[in-house]
Amino acid sequence: MFDDKDSWSDFCSSQTILIKKLLISLGVGERLREERERLGKNQTDFGVSAGVSRGTQKAYELESSSPDVRYLSGLQELGVDVHYVLTGSRVDTNLNNLSEVESAVLGSMRQMSEADRNVLLRTASAFASAAALDELKSPN
The missing domain is CATH 1.10.260.40 (lambda repressor-like DNA-binding domains)
Structure with a gap:
Protein backbone atom coordinates (compact mmCIF):
# COMPACT_ATOMS: atom_id res chain seq x y z
CA MET A 1 0.00 0.00 0.00
CA GLY A 88 4.22 -28.39 -17.07
CA SER A 89 2.42 -31.12 -19.02
CA ARG A 90 3.42 -32.62 -22.31
CA VAL A 91 0.95 -33.23 -25.11
CA ASP A 92 1.35 -36.54 -26.90
CA THR A 93 1.51 -35.55 -30.56
CA ASN A 94 2.59 -38.98 -31.77
CA LEU A 95 -0.28 -40.11 -34.00
CA ASN A 96 1.06 -43.67 -33.88
CA ASN A 97 -0.25 -43.90 -30.29
CA LEU A 98 -3.90 -43.39 -31.27
CA SER A 99 -6.35 -46.10 -30.33
CA GLU A 100 -8.50 -47.69 -33.04
CA VAL A 101 -11.49 -45.56 -31.99
CA GLU A 102 -9.41 -42.35 -31.98
CA SER A 103 -8.10 -43.14 -35.46
CA ALA A 104 -11.64 -43.80 -36.73
CA VAL A 105 -12.93 -40.52 -35.25
CA LEU A 106 -10.02 -38.57 -36.72
CA GLY A 107 -10.50 -40.20 -40.12
CA SER A 108 -14.20 -39.36 -40.11
CA MET A 109 -13.54 -35.83 -38.94
CA ARG A 110 -11.15 -35.21 -41.82
CA GLN A 111 -13.94 -36.01 -44.27
CA MET A 112 -16.35 -33.47 -42.73
CA SER A 113 -16.91 -29.87 -43.67
CA GLU A 114 -15.40 -27.23 -41.40
CA ALA A 115 -18.85 -26.39 -40.03
CA ASP A 116 -19.46 -30.04 -39.14
CA ARG A 117 -16.01 -30.32 -37.53
CA ASN A 118 -16.89 -27.31 -35.36
CA VAL A 119 -20.14 -29.00 -34.29
CA LEU A 120 -18.20 -32.17 -33.48
CA LEU A 121 -15.70 -30.17 -31.43
CA ARG A 122 -18.46 -28.47 -29.42
CA THR A 123 -20.19 -31.83 -28.89
CA ALA A 124 -16.98 -33.53 -27.75
CA SER A 125 -16.25 -30.63 -25.39
CA ALA A 126 -19.74 -30.88 -23.91
CA PHE A 127 -19.34 -34.63 -23.36
CA ALA A 128 -15.93 -34.11 -21.74
CA SER A 129 -17.33 -31.40 -19.44
CA ALA A 130 -20.25 -33.62 -18.45
CA ALA A 131 -17.89 -36.52 -17.73
CA ALA A 132 -15.72 -34.28 -15.55
CA LEU A 133 -18.80 -33.13 -13.60
CA ASP A 134 -19.99 -36.72 -13.15
CA GLU A 135 -16.57 -37.66 -11.81
CA LEU A 136 -16.71 -34.81 -9.28
CA LYS A 137 -20.19 -35.84 -8.14
CA SER A 138 -19.48 -39.55 -7.78
CA PRO A 139 -18.25 -40.73 -4.37
CA ASN A 140 -14.83 -42.37 -4.31
Whole structure:
Protein backbone atom coordinates (compact mmCIF):
# COMPACT_ATOMS: atom_id res chain seq x y z
CA MET A 1 0.00 0.00 0.00
CA PHE A 2 1.18 3.52 -0.71
CA ASP A 3 1.84 5.75 2.28
CA ASP A 4 3.52 9.12 2.86
CA LYS A 5 6.91 7.50 3.56
CA ASP A 6 7.18 6.02 0.06
CA SER A 7 7.84 7.94 -3.11
CA TRP A 8 5.41 7.48 -5.96
CA SER A 9 8.15 6.02 -8.18
CA ASP A 10 9.10 3.46 -5.49
CA PHE A 11 5.46 2.46 -5.15
CA CYS A 12 5.02 2.08 -8.92
CA SER A 13 8.26 0.13 -9.21
CA SER A 14 7.22 -2.31 -6.49
CA GLN A 15 3.80 -2.77 -8.11
CA THR A 16 5.42 -3.41 -11.50
CA ILE A 17 7.65 -6.08 -9.98
CA LEU A 18 4.62 -7.69 -8.33
CA ILE A 19 2.68 -7.71 -11.61
CA LYS A 20 5.63 -9.23 -13.48
CA LYS A 21 5.92 -11.98 -10.89
CA LEU A 22 2.19 -12.71 -11.17
CA LEU A 23 2.59 -13.19 -14.92
CA ILE A 24 5.15 -15.94 -14.39
CA SER A 25 3.73 -19.35 -13.63
CA LEU A 26 5.85 -21.27 -11.13
CA GLY A 27 8.27 -23.61 -12.84
CA VAL A 28 8.29 -21.89 -16.24
CA GLY A 29 11.94 -20.91 -15.85
CA GLU A 30 13.00 -24.42 -14.86
CA ARG A 31 11.06 -26.00 -17.74
CA LEU A 32 12.50 -23.43 -20.13
CA ARG A 33 16.00 -24.42 -18.97
CA GLU A 34 15.10 -28.12 -19.41
CA GLU A 35 13.98 -27.52 -22.98
CA ARG A 36 17.09 -25.46 -23.74
CA GLU A 37 19.32 -28.23 -22.41
CA ARG A 38 17.30 -30.89 -24.26
CA LEU A 39 18.10 -29.02 -27.48
CA GLY A 40 21.79 -28.80 -26.48
CA LYS A 41 22.02 -25.00 -26.49
CA ASN A 42 23.63 -22.55 -24.10
CA GLN A 43 21.72 -19.50 -22.88
CA THR A 44 23.36 -17.17 -25.42
CA ASP A 45 22.65 -19.30 -28.50
CA PHE A 46 19.18 -20.25 -27.33
CA GLY A 47 18.23 -16.66 -26.54
CA VAL A 48 19.56 -15.30 -29.83
CA SER A 49 17.74 -18.04 -31.76
CA ALA A 50 14.51 -16.97 -30.06
CA GLY A 51 15.20 -13.26 -30.52
CA VAL A 52 16.46 -12.19 -27.07
CA SER A 53 19.81 -11.53 -25.41
CA ARG A 54 21.58 -13.91 -23.04
CA GLY A 55 20.61 -11.62 -20.14
CA THR A 56 16.94 -11.78 -21.07
CA GLN A 57 17.16 -15.57 -21.47
CA LYS A 58 18.74 -15.80 -18.03
CA ALA A 59 15.99 -13.60 -16.55
CA TYR A 60 13.33 -15.87 -18.06
CA GLU A 61 14.99 -18.96 -16.62
CA LEU A 62 15.35 -17.30 -13.20
CA GLU A 63 11.68 -16.25 -13.43
CA SER A 64 12.55 -12.60 -12.79
CA SER A 65 10.96 -11.64 -16.11
CA SER A 66 8.08 -13.01 -18.20
CA PRO A 67 8.55 -14.18 -21.78
CA ASP A 68 6.34 -12.51 -24.38
CA VAL A 69 4.40 -14.03 -27.25
CA ARG A 70 7.03 -13.24 -29.89
CA TYR A 71 9.65 -15.08 -27.84
CA LEU A 72 7.36 -18.07 -27.29
CA SER A 73 6.58 -18.19 -31.02
CA GLY A 74 10.30 -18.20 -31.72
CA LEU A 75 10.73 -21.10 -29.32
CA GLN A 76 8.02 -23.05 -31.13
CA GLU A 77 10.00 -22.69 -34.36
CA LEU A 78 13.11 -24.04 -32.58
CA GLY A 79 11.26 -27.21 -31.60
CA VAL A 80 10.59 -26.25 -27.98
CA ASP A 81 7.50 -27.80 -26.42
CA VAL A 82 5.94 -24.44 -25.51
CA HIS A 83 2.87 -26.13 -24.02
CA TYR A 84 5.16 -27.98 -21.61
CA VAL A 85 7.09 -24.80 -20.74
CA LEU A 86 3.89 -22.93 -19.90
CA THR A 87 1.83 -25.68 -18.24
CA GLY A 88 4.22 -28.39 -17.07
CA SER A 89 2.42 -31.12 -19.02
CA ARG A 90 3.42 -32.62 -22.31
CA VAL A 91 0.95 -33.23 -25.11
CA ASP A 92 1.35 -36.54 -26.90
CA THR A 93 1.51 -35.55 -30.56
CA ASN A 94 2.59 -38.98 -31.77
CA LEU A 95 -0.28 -40.11 -34.00
CA ASN A 96 1.06 -43.67 -33.88
CA ASN A 97 -0.25 -43.90 -30.29
CA LEU A 98 -3.90 -43.39 -31.27
CA SER A 99 -6.35 -46.10 -30.33
CA GLU A 100 -8.50 -47.69 -33.04
CA VAL A 101 -11.49 -45.56 -31.99
CA GLU A 102 -9.41 -42.35 -31.98
CA SER A 103 -8.10 -43.14 -35.46
CA ALA A 104 -11.64 -43.80 -36.73
CA VAL A 105 -12.93 -40.52 -35.25
CA LEU A 106 -10.02 -38.57 -36.72
CA GLY A 107 -10.50 -40.20 -40.12
CA SER A 108 -14.20 -39.36 -40.11
CA MET A 109 -13.54 -35.83 -38.94
CA ARG A 110 -11.15 -35.21 -41.82
CA GLN A 111 -13.94 -36.01 -44.27
CA MET A 112 -16.35 -33.47 -42.73
CA SER A 113 -16.91 -29.87 -43.67
CA GLU A 114 -15.40 -27.23 -41.40
CA ALA A 115 -18.85 -26.39 -40.03
CA ASP A 116 -19.46 -30.04 -39.14
CA ARG A 117 -16.01 -30.32 -37.53
CA ASN A 118 -16.89 -27.31 -35.36
CA VAL A 119 -20.14 -29.00 -34.29
CA LEU A 120 -18.20 -32.17 -33.48
CA LEU A 121 -15.70 -30.17 -31.43
CA ARG A 122 -18.46 -28.47 -29.42
CA THR A 123 -20.19 -31.83 -28.89
CA ALA A 124 -16.98 -33.53 -27.75
CA SER A 125 -16.25 -30.63 -25.39
CA ALA A 126 -19.74 -30.88 -23.91
CA PHE A 127 -19.34 -34.63 -23.36
CA ALA A 128 -15.93 -34.11 -21.74
CA SER A 129 -17.33 -31.40 -19.44
CA ALA A 130 -20.25 -33.62 -18.45
CA ALA A 131 -17.89 -36.52 -17.73
CA ALA A 132 -15.72 -34.28 -15.55
CA LEU A 133 -18.80 -33.13 -13.60
CA ASP A 134 -19.99 -36.72 -13.15
CA GLU A 135 -16.57 -37.66 -11.81
CA LEU A 136 -16.71 -34.81 -9.28
CA LYS A 137 -20.19 -35.84 -8.14
CA SER A 138 -19.48 -39.55 -7.78
CA PRO A 139 -18.25 -40.73 -4.37
CA ASN A 140 -14.83 -42.37 -4.31
